[in-house]
Structures are given as C-alpha cells and as structure tokens.
Amino acid sequence: MTDVSFDTMPAAAAPVRRDIGLKARYRAERRFRIYGLMAISVGLVFLAIMLASIVLKGHTAFWQTSVTLPITFDEKVIDPQGERATDANVLIKANYPKLAENALIAKLGIDPQDKAAVRKLKGFLSESSRVQLRNIVIADPAVIGTTRDVDILASANIDSAFKGQIDLGVDEARRKVSDQQVSWMNQLKADGVMAEHFNTGLFTFGASSRPETSGMGVAIIGSFFMMAIVLLLALPIGVAASIYLEEFARKNRFTDLIEVNINNLAAVPSIVFGLLGLAVFVNFLGMPRSASIVGGLVLTLMTLPTIIIATRAALAAVPPSIRAAALGLGASRMQMVFHHILPLAAPGILTGTIIGLARALGETAPLLLIGMVAFVADYPATPFDPATALPVQIYMWANEAERAFVERMSGAIIILLVFLMAMNITAIVLRRRFERRW
Known part of the structure; x- marks a missing residue:
C-alpha cells in the first residue's frame, strides 16, 4: 500500500514564504514610522510658521x-x-x-x-x-x-x-x-x-484709543482676579466632588449618570458656559457686567469638569493595597482618604488643576458674552469693578484699524503664550518631581 502525503508544499517553500511575510511587515512598520514622522514634521512646520509670524510682528511692541x-x-x-x-x-x-x-x-x-x-x-x-x-x-x-x-x-x-x-x-x-x-x-x-x-507702558497702561498709550495693565489685573477666583472655588469643589464619587459614593445608576454628565461637560464648547453665566449670574442674580467676579465664576464652571476628571484619575491610580492597609490598621474611611490616599494623589491633582487654569486663562468666548469686552481704562480695585482679560484684550486690538494695534496685539499674544507655556511646564515638572510609580 502506498503512503499518501498531505503536505503537498515543497520543503524549501515554507521558509521563503515566511521571509516574504516578515519583510512585508517590516516594510509596513517603516512606512508607518515615516508617516508618523511626516505628520509630526508638518505640525512642527506650521507651529514654527505661526510662532515666527507672531514674534516678527510683536517683538517691536x-x-x-x-x-x-x-x-x-x-x-x-x-x-x-x-x-x-x-x-x-x-x-x-x-x-x-x-x-x-x-x-x-x-x-x-x-x-x-x-x-x-x-x-x-x-x-x-x-x-x-x-x-x-x-x-x-x-x-x-x-x-x-x-x-x-x-x-x-x-x-x-x-x-x-x-x-x-x-x-x-x-x-x-x-x-x-x-x-x-x-x-x-x-x-x-x-x-x-x-x-x-x-x-513699560505695555504692561501698565489701560485701554486707550491711541496705540502708543494702550497697554495690558487692566487686562493683567482682571486675569489675575479671575484665576484667583477659579483657584479658590474650582479646586476645593472639584477635589471634594472627586473624593465623594471615587471613595464614598455607591456605584448605581445615579452616580453613573453623574459621571457621564461630568465627562460630557468637559467637552461642551466654552461659549455655552458664557451663555449660562449671562443667564444666571448677570440676568438672574444681577451681578455687574464686565466684572472679574462674573468671569471667575463662569471659568470656574468650565474648569470644574477638568479638575474632577484629573482628580478621579489620580485617586484611582493609588493602589488598593494602600486602602486595605489603612483600613486594616483601624483607620476610618475619612482617615484613609485624607491621611493616605489624598497625599499620594496630590501630584496628579495639582497637575490637573494647573492644566485647567491654563485652559481658563486662554478662554475668550465666554468672557465676551458676559460683557468683558468693555473699554476699561482704570485699574480694577476689586473683583466687582469693571475689568477685562488678556485674551479679550487681544481680541479688541485685533478689531482695531490702526496698524500699531496689530503690533500691540502680537506682543500681547507673546505674553499670553509665555504664561501658558510657564503653567504647562510647571505642571510637567511637578508631575515628574512628585509622581510615584506603583
């Protein structure tokens, strides 16, 4: 009886086909790397063109x-x-x-x-x-x-x-x-x-119809007041809400609904928060238009989802063994959270807060809707006085017809970018300095 072989492929053909498949995968990987480098290069080129244009127009300011x-x-x-x-x-x-x-x-x-x-x-x-x-x-x-x-x-x-x-x-x-x-x-x-x-007048002068006497003094103080309000309100409220949702709230449909809505709020366009602030704070509560207090409250609402999401991620990153060890030694849930979990999650919370503040500092649309586009020449003494903000000042100068205002606008953009870069670099440094790898 003759033995029938089911392997009809020649013995030398199998390694050749495997080599062909391996080379194809290597070529595909190289193409993917090239595509990625090309995408990054194009992005960097456009970024360099934008920054060069701003610097060339604004350095003389x-x-x-x-x-x-x-x-x-x-x-x-x-x-x-x-x-x-x-x-x-x-x-x-x-x-x-x-x-x-x-x-x-x-x-x-x-x-x-x-x-x-x-x-x-x-x-x-x-x-x-x-x-x-x-x-x-x-x-x-x-x-x-x-x-x-x-x-x-x-x-x-x-x-x-x-x-x-x-x-x-x-x-x-x-x-x-x-x-x-x-x-x-x-x-x-x-x-x-x-x-x-x-x-020096670029940093000390207020609004003016003459370019040579226009400055960002009022805008800088207004932005400072708003960032202080956001920090004082958004940080404690956001951290408290995150601790409750992550450590104390029961997992049910109600908490799931809250989490879904928080994630949705983080993606809502900023102009919607401006409409909310106009309806609630200005029209309903009668707060003064073009005041830092209203701008700070609107930016607080906009920043809260970012801080809550970042804080929850930082709390969830703490290993469960820390919780089990604290509870095993007789600590209450409050002691476990505030004595052990929260200190370990602090670097992530701080990073999320700085990123949220950086986003709030660069927002323009919600501030336009609450009237912070007003012509303000005098320094605000309190958050209830009329003021403006850095991005709004840039917007107002961009609408001026005089050539010299373009120079001022580009100079203000440079200053705003420096502030934003400093805040983001600070967040990165703090994260790398204090983060723990489990």
Missing part, C-alpha cells in the same frame, strides 16, 4: 519711541491769570500739549510763525503728553517757571516709521508720515534725543 525734550513749564501757558492759588482746576485745564510743542519747535529750530510746519508738527508727539505733563505739575506745582527734561512718547505713526515698519520709499501721499516729519525724525535721532526704550 516691547520697545517704544520717545523724545527727550527740555520742557519749560511756562506760567503764561499753565496759569496766565495767576488763579491757581484760588482755583485748583486751573492746573487741570491748562494747555499742556502747547508746552511740549514749544519745546519741540525750539529743539528743531522751527520758526513759530511757519504755520504749515507747526501744523505738521502737531502729529509728531503723542497726545498723552497732556496727562504726563499735567501729572508732573499737579504733583509739584513748584515746577512752574522751571525747565526739566521729560521723555515724551512719539505718536503711533512716528513710532512705526522710526522702527522701520513704514516704507518711506513710496510716494508721500500714500503714507501717514510726511517727508518733513521724516527729516525731523532723523534730525532728532542724530542729536541723540529720539530713541527706543523698553515699553
């Missing part, structure tokens, strides 16, 4: 052009009738820009009777000289009749021309800076009295 002039506080201009002893309003209503104009005319050697030259000179210096010189006189009335060197800000157009942002090669009629003003600018630069200085 940290420098401001000013002219150092010997200002003569002429009594004939400030108080021609000699009434300041009986009427304090005289010093407030004086024509202070005239003092700066006279000093500039003398510095440039212009004939005061040349009306055309004097008219062109009016757009050379910033109108903020009125407030600047008035504050000097009011702080020390004895300055009247003396001469002092004062740094006066240049106007926005002169500042842009001095920084090289205006093409002076085009026809004079097509630019906002005349040839005569360019000549004066070069003369003052050669004399060493016109130069760029670090723009």
